[in-house]
Amino acid sequence: MxxxxxxxxxxxxxxxxxxxxxxxxxxxxxxxxxxxxxxxxxxxxxxxxxxxxxxxxxxxxxxxxxxxxxxxxxxxxxxxxxxxxxxxxxxxxxxxxxxxxxxxxxxxxxxxxxxxxxxxxxxxxxxxxxxxxxxxxxxxxxxxxxxxxxxxIVDGEKGNYKKRGEYRAGSKGQSWKYELFLAVRECKWSSRSKEEFIDNMERLGYKVDWTEERKYITFTTPEGKKCRNRKLYPPEQFTKEALIEAFEINSQAADEKELKNRMDLILTMIQMLSGEDKNHKQGKYPLSMLEGQARKERAIEEAKGRGLDWSRGSGNEM
The missing domain is CATH 3.30.930.30 (BirA Bifunctional Protein; domain 2)
Structure with a gap:
């Protein structure tokens, strides 16, 4: 679909x-x-x-x-x-x-x-x-x-139908792959070029292997786990082509200073969470923690009948 x-x-x-x-x-x-x-x-x-x-x-x-x-x-x-x-x-x-x-x-x-x-x-x-x-x-x-x-719409090259619920179920718990998904999504909409995207991912602790010779991008997490972009759901949103198009949109329709401030804010919030989480029980997946907090805030807003404010981001891609 x-x-x-x-x-x-x-x-x-x-x-x-x-x-x-x-x-x-x-x-x-x-x-x-x-x-x-x-x-x-x-x-x-x-x-x-x-x-x-x-x-x-x-x-x-x-x-x-x-x-x-x-x-x-x-x-x-x-x-x-x-x-x-x-x-x-x-x-x-x-x-x-x-x-x-x-x-x-x-x-x-x-x-x-x-x-x-x-x-x-x-x-x-x-x-x-x-x-x-x-x-x-x-x-x-x-x-x-x-x-x-x-x-x-099918799941990658396998030809299997992909259900949204299958991926969303994984988002309810904390996992390194969901944390990677959040990192790529944030950097996708905070970057104006391939180089800037790679730099932003590195600022979050991820390595990016993106070459013209290889069809897929390989991400390496801070813990050393590897994952190709086709393993992120929905895969159509994380192809090289989709990422480059997002960079073009950001370059033409977004303010460079605003994008930089967005990444700086994310890094600041991650540092704050890491400082508060002295026992490192949840600090391993800071973006997942921020996502969870955002979901709670949106639930409160909906209960008040205010709906969602899409300008605040998160949770709107699946």
Missing amino acids: AILEFINGANKTYSGMNKAISYILQHAKTKPHLTGGKDCSPKTAFNEFVITKQNFRKEKGRQFVHFTQSFSPEDKTTPEIINEAGKKLLEHEIFKNFQVVHATHIDRKHLHNHFIINTVSQVNGKKWQLSAKELEMLKQYSDEICKEFNLI
């Missing part, structure tokens, strides 16, 4: 919003007939988003939400069908009364749709929010669309 991934970039400024919209509409990545807008025009989406915010006097906070719907390179389909699948996704109730600009990218081995959502409704001025329950509903709806269009 298609993989939905929410991108945690610089989404609190008009500049970041303009860059994100410009990125997904690039002629080098898509074609005019593969772009579109829900309640807006792709060519004027940025201005329309701004006008909506100004009309309701809601120009602060998160300006937009950027997410992708990715399909397997094994799918024997066309960009036009993938584009239709993206349009179908926007018919879900979650997007009602919200402007969305979208585009199907064809510059990679796997076809994928990009979506930029205006966080302010053009009808009533409400802010866009998504609870964990609504996210699951959206994923299920996306899966139904894939079935309708005969689209699938």
Whole structure:
């Protein structure tokens, strides 16, 4: 089934919003007939988003939400069908009364749709929010669309169907592989190049063997355990191609200083956890600890009826 991934970039400024919209509409990545807008025009989406915010006097906070719907390179389909699948996704109730600009990218081995959502409704001025329950509903709806269009996603080259629950079950406990997954995910969206990604991984204590001669990337954990990128789930989000695309998005749509501050903050929090965990009972997996704390905070927010704030990151890729 298609993989939905929410991108945690610089989404609190008009500049970041303009860059994100410009990125997904690039002629080098898509074609005019593969772009579109829900309640807006792709060519004027940025201005329309701004006008909506100004009309309701809601120009602060998160300006937009950027997410992708990715399909397997094994799918024997066309960009036009993938584009239709993206349009179908926007018919879900979650997007009602919200402007969305979208585009199907064809510059990679796997076809994928990009979506930029205006966080302010053009009808009533409400802010866009998504609870964990609504996210699951959206994923299920996306899966139904894939079935309708005969689209699938398989686990790597083995041809086995991969269930999200299989990987998510591992996230409930602490494991070196899940800790690696979190590290790669954080560095993926905090880096603007392959070199910067490797440097950020090294700052977290990981070694990265990424060469042109080898198809897969090999990560070595601080404890010396090795793992290839195809073993991380969902594998489509951690291929060389997917990582390079993320770097391009960060380079064009994110602020360099903000990305650096994000990594510095992560390292500071890890150091604080290590200092507090004198017995080293949990400090072995600091990112897993931070992830667990974030889940608790989101659960509290949902209980208050506030939904999830995607700009805070974590837990939104599966």
